[in-house]
Amino acid sequence: xxxxxxxxxxxxxxxxxxxxxxxxxxxxxxxxxxxxxxxxxxxxxxxxxxxxxxxxxxxxxxxxxxxxxxxxxxxxxxxxxxxxxxxxxxxxxxxxxxxxxxxxxxxxxxxxxxxxxxxxxxxxxxxxxxxxxxxxxx
Amino acid sequence: xxxxxxxxxxxxxxxxxxxxxxxxxxxxxxxxxxxxxxxxxxxxxxxxxxxxxxxxxxxxxxxxxxxxxxxxxxxxxxxxxxxxxxxxxxxxxxxxxxxxxxxxxxxxxxxxxxxxxxxxxxxxxxxxxxxxxxxxxx
DNA sequence: ACATTTTTTGCAACTTTATTGCATCTTATT
DNA sequence: AATAAGATGCAATAAAGTTGCAAAAAATGT
Numbered sequence: 001x002x003x004x005x006x007x008x009x010x011x012x013x014x015x016x017x018x019x020x021x022x023x024x025x026x027x028x029x030x031x032x033x034x035x036x037x038x039x040x041x042x043x044x045x046x047x048x049x050x051x052x053x054x055x056x057x058x059x060x061x062x063x064x065x066x067x068x069x070x071x072x073x074x075x076x077x078x079x080x081x082x083x084x085x086x087x088x089x090x091x092x093x094x095x096x097x098x099x100x101x102x103x104x105x106x107x108x109x110x111x112x113x114x115x116x117x118x119x120x121x122x123x124x125x126x127x128x129x130x131x132x133x134x135x136x137x138x
Numbered sequence: 139x140x141x142x143x144x145x146x147x148x149x150x151x152x153x154x155x156x157x158x159x160x161x162x163x164x165x166x167x168x169x170x171x172x173x174x175x176x177x178x179x180x181x182x183x184x185x186x187x188x189x190x191x192x193x194x195x196x197x198x199x200x201x202x203x204x205x206x207x208x209x210x211x212x213x214x215x216x217x218x219x220x221x222x223x224x225x226x227x228x229x230x231x232x233x234x235x236x237x238x239x240x241x242x243x244x245x246x247x248x249x250x251x252x253x254x255x256x257x258x259x260x261x262x263x264x265x266x267x268x269x270x271x272x273x274x275x276x
Numbered sequence: 277a278c279a280t281t282t283t284t285t286g287c288a289a290c291t292t293t294a295t296t297g298c299a300t301c302t303t304a305t306t
Numbered sequence: 307a308a309t310a311a312g313a314t315g316c317a318a319t320a321a322a323g324t325t326g327c328a329a330a331a332a333a334t335g336t
Binding site for chain 4 (some may be wrong): 150152154157184185186187188191192195210
């Protein structure tokens with residue numbers, strides 16, 4: 001098991017306080033997060049802009065991915081790597097709960113293959129399922 | 139074939155100038171549109187806020203749907219109804235071209251069934267495929 | 277350990293995207 | 307033509323995201 005510091009280094013990111021804490025927060029949280037959530041969570045500890053830049057650096061270095069969504073605020077979630085650090089499987093399913101509004105990645109579910117109309121070339125796919133999540137379905 | 143006016147009435151919307159023109163613009167355009175695009179297209183003809191409210195009323199009355207996306211600006215596209223005006227099949231595929239950045243609905247493609255983990259209840263699904271569209275693939 | 281280089285951070289200002297309140301005007305109805 | 311319900315434009319505000327720049331912190335070389 002890698003430490004948070006090692007993960008940052010593996011992704012060519014300098015180790016700074018905000019990066020340690022943001023990454024750690026993502027790890028302790030199975031759902032996708034927005035900038036607004038991080039800003040609230042880290043209250044006055046880090047600057048808004050620095051949080052934006054932390055998210056951007058994580059995106060660029062393959063630690064996070066964006067989740068397409070129609071809420072207006074960008075959702076970020078941790079990437080899962082199997083073995084190779086520098087590849088990320090973009091082909092998994094995201095689940096958005098209509099009750100609690102949380103988004104999570106369903107890493108185990110594969111997006112089924114489907115064949116596109118002529119001349120369309122697929123590079124990646126993103127399936128967003130809406131419904132009621134396990135936690136809310138009681 | 140229904141006139142634009144008839145379509146508005148069928149969806150319980152009053153017939154106004156902006157609604158006629160916005161709906162007509164969506165019909166003449168096979169791609170998804172953003173508020174910004176409409177604002178530019180209608181220049182000083184209609185107020186920004188009125189355009190937002192037009193989009194909202196179309197969403198609420200089932201004429202348009204939002205397309206989940208990670209661009210930051212909400213994308214809207216026409217709903218397709220088969221027979222019943224008041225149902226909309228949310229289960230189709232959206233295609234976003236990495237070259238021209240346009241989003242279109244692939245109405246003919248069905249999202250394959252897939253089975254979720256225990257206790258998850260699916261209500262609708264939205265598949266966004268990225269790649270190169272037919273127009274750009276030449 | 278110290279100086280140097282490179283990158284990151286915080287602050288201020290700004291842009292873009294979207295929403296709300298309210299008076300006025302338009303549509304549909306009688 | 308009068309009325310009621312709903313839509314529009316304008317101003318203000320909120321929310322989401324970006325840019326420039328000087329100061330601070332990390333990594334690098336000696």
